[in-house]
Amino acid sequence: MTIPIQSRSLRGAVETAQPTGLPFANPTQSFWTDSSPNANLLASRGSEGPLTDDADICIVGSGITGVGVAYHLAQAAQATGYASMREGPLKVVILEARDFCSGATGRNGGHLRAATYIGYAAREAAFGRDEAMRSYKVEAYTTRSIVSIVREHGWDNDIDMVNGGHIRLYLTEAGACDARRDLECARMSSLDLNAVKWIEKDEMATEYGPPYPGVYSPAYNLWPLKFVTKLYEHTEGLSGQHFSLTLHTHTPATAVERVVQTSDYQSGIRPYVVSTSRGSILCSKVVHATNGYASHLLPFLAGCIVPTRGQVMAVRAEVSIDQIKTNAWGNDRGSEYWFVRPAQKDSDEKSLIILGGARQLAVTPFESNVQDDSTVCPVVGKALRNFLPSVFPGKFMPERKPEMEWTGIMGFTEAGDPLVGPVVDPDGNIDTFKGQFIAAGYSGHGMPRAFGCAEIISQMVIAELSDNKWSRPEWLPERFLTWNRIDDLKDSSFKA
Numbered sequence: 001m002t003i004p005i006q007s008r009s010l011r012g013a014v015e016t017a018q019p020t021g022l023p024f025a026n027p028t029q030s031f032w033t034d035s036s037p038n039a040n041l042l043a044s045r046g047s048e049g050p051l052t053d054d055a056d057i058c059i060v061g062s063g064i065t066g067v068g069v070a071y072h073l074a075q076a077a078q079a080t081g082y083a084s085m086r087e088g089p090l091k092v093v094i095l096e097a098r099d100f101c102s103g104a105t106g107r108n109g110g111h112l113r114a115a116t117y118i119g120y121a122a123r124e125a126a127f128g129r130d131e132a133m134r135s136y137k138v139e140a141y142t143t144r145s146i147v148s149i150v151r152e153h154g155w156d157n158d159i160d161m162v163n164g165g166h167i168r169l170y171l172t173e174a175g176a177c178d179a180r181r182d183l184e185c186a187r188m189s190s191l192d193l194n195a196v197k198w199i200e201k202d203e204m205a206t207e208y209g210p211p212y213p214g215v216y217s218p219a220y221n222l223w224p225l226k227f228v229t230k231l232y233e234h235t236e237g238l239s240g241q242h243f244s245l246t247l248h249t250h251t252p253a254t255a256v257e258r259v260v261q262t263s264d265y266q267s268g269i270r271p272y273v274v275s276t277s278r279g280s281i282l283c284s285k286v287v288h289a290t291n292g293y294a295s296h297l298l299p300f301l302a303g304c305i306v307p308t309r310g311q312v313m314a315v316r317a318e319v320s321i322d323q324i325k326t327n328a329w330g331n332d333r334g335s336e337y338w339f340v341r342p343a344q345k346d347s348d349e350k351s352l353i354i355l356g357g358a359r360q361l362a363v364t365p366f367e368s369n370v371q372d373d374s375t376v377c378p379v380v381g382k383a384l385r386n387f388l389p390s391v392f393p394g395k396f397m398p399e400r401k402p403e404m405e406w407t408g409i410m411g412f413t414e415a416g417d418p419l420v421g422p423v424v425d426p427d428g429n430i431d432t433f434k435g436q437f438i439a440a441g442y443s444g445h446g447m448p449r450a451f452g453c454a455e456i457i458s459q460m461v462i463a464e465l466s467d468n469k470w471s472r473p474e475w476l477p478e479r480f481l482t483w484n485r486i487d488d489l490k491d492s493s494f495k496a
Contacts (some may be wrong), residue, residue: 001014001266002429006441011463017295017302017303017306017369017492018188018302018369019295019296019299019302020292020293020294020302020307020371021296021371022097022254022293022296023097023098023102023103023252023293023371023373023409024250024371024372024373024374025098025124025374026374027098027102027107027373027374027406027407027408028109028373028375028405028406029404029405029406030094030106030312030404030408031312031314031354031403031404031406032106032107032108032110032223032224032225032226033099033102033106033107033225034404035099035314035404038146039225040099040100040101040102040225040229041229042100042101042107042229042232042247042249043099043100043102043249044099044100044249044250045100045247045248045249046246046247046248046249046251047248047249047250047251051248051276051278051279051281051368052246052248052281052430052456053279053280053281053282053347054091054270054281054282054283055091055092055093055246055282055283055284056090056091056092056094056279056283056284056285056369056465057073057090057091057092057276057283057284057285057286057287057461058092058093058095058253058283058285058286058287059092059093059095059132059268059287059289060274060286060287060288060289060290060297060319061094061095061096061103061254061288061290061291061293062095062096062100062102062103062228062232062249062289063101063103063104063105063106063228063289063450064101064105064224064227064228064231064248064446064447064454065105065289065291065439065440065446065450065451065453065454065457066094066096066289066454067094067101067228067231067232067454068231068450068451068453068454068455069287069289069439069454069457069458069461070092070094070232070235070245071199071231071234071235071288071454071464072454072455072457072458072459073090073218073226073243073458073461074092074126074238074243074245075093075238075458076086076458076459076462077089077090077242077243077462078238078242078243080134080155080466082464085235087245088240089240089241089242089244090244091244091246092243092246093245093247093248093281093283094245094246094247094248095244095248095250095251095252095253095274095276095281095357096243096247096248096249096250096251097250097251097253098249098252099249099250100229100232100249101224101225101228101229103259103290103291103292103293103408103409104227104291104292104310104408104409104410104411104442104446105224105228105446105450106224106225106228106405106408107310107312107354107373107406107408107409108224108310108312108356108408108446108447109337109338109354109356110221110222110223110224110339110340110354111166111219111220111337111339111447112139112143112146112161112219112220112447112448113115113143113166113217113219113220113328113446113447113448114136114142114143114218114219114448115135115136115139115198115448116136116186116191116193116217116218116470117136117179117182117183117186117191117193117215117217118168118179118182118195119182120132120135120136120182120183120185120186120189120275120457121181121182121185121443123177124185124189126144127441127477127479129189129387129408131477131478131479132189132389133189133190133191133301134217134474134475134476134477136186136191137180137474137475138447138449138452138475138476138477138480139445140192140475140477141414141452142448142449142450142451142452142453143220143448144477145451145452145455146227146451147161149231150222150227150230151317152299153230153234155227155230156413158226159222159223159226159227159230159416160221160222160223160226160228160341160426161220161221161222161223161227161343162220162221162222162340162342163218163327164219164220164221164325164326164327164328164339165191165217165218165219165327165328166216166217166218166219166328166329166330167199167204167208167214167215167216167327167328167330168214168215168217168327168329168330168331168332169204169212169213169214169330169331169391170208170214170215170331171331172332172333174220175332176213176332176384178332179197179215179332179473180435181195182377183198183215186274188251190207191246195217195218195319196215196216196217196218196491197215197216197217198213198214198215199213199214199216200213201213201257207281207325207445208325209391209392209395210391210392212329217310219327219328221328221339221342222297224447230244232247242462243395244433245487248276248278251276251277252276252277252422253274253276253297253489254276254277254309255270255274255275255297256273256275256286256297256436257273257274257275258259258272258435259271259272264440264456265358269282270282270283271284271435272284272285272286272435272436274286284435284436285435285436285437285461285464285465286436286437286438287436287437287438287439287441287457287461288423288424288436288437288438288439289438289440289454290307290440291377291409291410291411291440291441291442291446292305292306292307292308292371292409292410292411292412292440292442293371293409293411294411294438294440295309298423298427298433298438300425300489301419301489302492303411303491303492304413304419304441304485304489304492305411305413305419305440305441306369306411306412306413306486307369307370307371307409307410307411308359308366308367308369308410308411308412308444309359309362309367309371309372309373309377309407309408309409309410310356310357310359310367310403310407310408310409310410310444311356311357311358311359311367311376311377311380311381311384311406311407312354312355312356312405312407312408313351313354313355313356313381313384313402313403313405313406314341314352314355314402314403314404314469315352315353315355315384315385315388315396315400315403316338316350316351316352316353316400316403317350317351317353317388317392317395317396317397318350318394318396318397319350319351319353319395320343320348320349320350320351321340321343321349323351324340324351324392324395326340326342327339329369331391333442334357334358334360334361335357335358335359335360335435335493336355336356336357336358336384336387337355337356337357338353338354338355338356338388339354340352340353340355341353341354345390347355348392352403353388353396355387355487356384356386357384357387358380358383358384358387359380361379361380361383362377362379362380363377363379366483367380368412370409371409372407373406373407373408373409376405376406376407381402381405382399384402385398385399385400385401385402386398386399410442410444410446411440411441411442411443412441412443413441413488414488414492415442415479415488416443416445417440417441417443417477417479418439418440418442418443418446418449418450418453418480418482419438419439419440419441419480419482419485419488420438420439420453420456420457420476420480420481420482421437421438421439421456421457421480421481421482421483422434422436422437422438422460422482422483423436423438423461423482423487424482424483424485424486426486426489426490427486427490428483428486430483435464437457437461438457439453439454439456446468452475452476453480455496456473456476
């Protein structure tokens with residue numbers, strides 16, 4: 001398989017990888033978390049007062065994965081009447097090292113775009129048609145799930161969700177040829193590409209401005225932090241007879257120790273102790289939802305999940321929104337991506353653009369093994385400021401100072417695919433970490449995959465607690481599952 005640009009950069013990073021530390025205490029301020037006083041309503045929830053000392057399930061990480069796991073656990077607990085198995089509800093606690101949702105979810109580019117064709121030919125050649133198609137089905141399923149929840153509860157305006165679509169520009173002839181081949185191969189499968197449209201260069205120039213061909217596909221933009229906040233509040237509201245949820249921010253988990261080799265869930269014996277900066281929590285199951293920081297608690301994942309810094313900025317255009325389309329954009333030449341923030345009705349305010357990428361130009365190659373989100377890279381920042389003026393002449397000012405500029409830490413794997421399932425050691429032994437689960441390593445494409453992977457983790461946890469067998473849903477790629485990634489663990493696991 002042709003490894004995508006984001007993953008090719010890991011080949012050197014894997015060899016020099018070390019376990020991550022805790023997230024930096026003073027991250028750059030992102031538009032999503034800091035652009036208004038009430039942007040992060042749950043920022044410090046549970047950071048003071050008594051620490052929960054006993055839980056059925058401890059989730060480490062309060063981004064879309066961690067809160068997603070809690071949401072799906074709540075749904076399952078209510079559907080099955082889980083309290084009937086033992087006294088009291090299913091007790092879930094979420095730990096966060098910094099402010100609520102202050103990791104990759106609270107620092108990304110705001111896109112919710114399921115891949116529809118990119119890389120299809122290589123995936124089919126490498127994995128076969130069925131597995132290749134699952135690469136796209138998982139993203140379509142996840143995106144539908146998020147949109148369905150938002151619409152069911154009427155959160156569209158609360159989270160600024162816009163159904164604007166996405167255009168991928170092909171700035172190089174080679175990229176355009178690859179795209180045509182991918183589209184042709186994908187159409188020969190049973191993937192639904194009815195809404196996907198090739199746009200020739202002349203039409204693109206007339207309708208959108210840039211003199212390049214491209215592909216339109218369905219996509220959304222949203223305020224990621226606000227979605228996760230709404231999801232948490234809704235899940236917390238489900239607390240009652242069958243389920244309870246507690247959040248502790250500014251409570252970094254520093255170690256996970258197995259203190260009992262055999263346990264009985266119904267008897268309440270807890271096999272794990274999760275140590276934090278504020279005390280310890282006894283629990284039955286541990287879910288690692290820390291993405292790029294996964295190797296902090298699981299050191300052998302260093303090199304398998306590599307922390308990688310991304311950079312994003314909010315910058316004003318020189319024109320109002322009526323002169324710039326509201327869809328999201330990407331391109332084949334580098335890693336740049338952008339979209340226009342929705343404007344107030346009848347506003348003539350100049351458009352605010354959320355723009356990210358350009359990691360390929362950083363001094364540290366692709367920003368791999370960089371876990372400092374307290375600073376920005378000047379080289380990347382300069383490239384981003386000059387990118388849009390080069391693509392949309394006259395609509396953006398070169399070197400215009402951004403209104404906000406920030407970084408965030410992603411988790412990349414060499415294959416570009418996340419690890420999902422029970423934590424497995426490099427020898428393939430599941431029993432070593434029995435009761436621990438992970439969903440991490442989204443490789444810069446977490447929004448259309450993380451929430452679906454969180455659902456898988458919740459299913460696995462419930463199955464294990466109830467002594468039932470878990471079955472893989474048809475839309476989940478088999479290669480995501482941790483027990484199918486033993487070679488990755490052996491090749492890149494940290495040797496102390």
